[in-house]
Amino acid sequence: MEPQIDEMDRRILSVLQRAGRISNADLAERVHLSASACHRRVQRLEKEGFLREYVALLNARQMGFPTMAFVEISLAGQADELLEAFEREVALVPEVLECHLMAGTADYILKVVARDTDDFARVHRQKLARLPGVQGMQSSFALRTVFKTTALPV
Known part of the structure; x- marks a missing residue:
């Protein structure tokens, strides 16, 4: 089902997901709309849930978390409980940036940051291994991030 947005909405969303702090006046200029029309569209996109939130994306390396691992988690069962x-519980682990329920060999895949491999070992042992139902874990370390974006294709 295609979202109910037009080409102008797509242009607004494209700019905002790359420059969330842009002023309404600058946004309106970039998408060739009046400031008031642009503001109304942004408010509607927010209200309808197309714009979920505005955030600052921090540099993990600068923040002291240069180590990234992807952890496949297998649970002891599949009961809803x-x-x-x-x-x-996994949502309470601050080092876990993402958690995805999977179809395939793992039940979940986590994106985890750490200060170094010793720190990751601590997170693995003290936090991840103690999550409810964890039966097995397989970790893979990212050597280098080749490409990363938060921008969806609009």
Whole structure:
């Protein structure tokens, strides 16, 4: 099902997801709209949930978290209660940036940041291994980030 947005909305969204702090006046100029029309569209896009939130994306390396790992988690079962308990608890681990329920060999894949491999070992042992229902884990370390974006194709 295609979202109910037009080409102008797409242009606005494209600019905002790359420059979330842009002023309304500058946004209106970039998409060739009046400031008031642009503001109304942005408000509607927010209200309808196309714009979820505005955030600052921090540099993990500058913040002292240069190590990134992807952790495949296998649970002991698939009962709704177990999945819900796991999801509730994993959301409380600050080093976990993303958690995805998977179809395939793993039940979940986590994106985890750490200060170094010793720090990752601590997170793995003290936090991830203690999550509800964890039966097995397989970790892979990112050697280098080749490409990264938060921008969706609009």
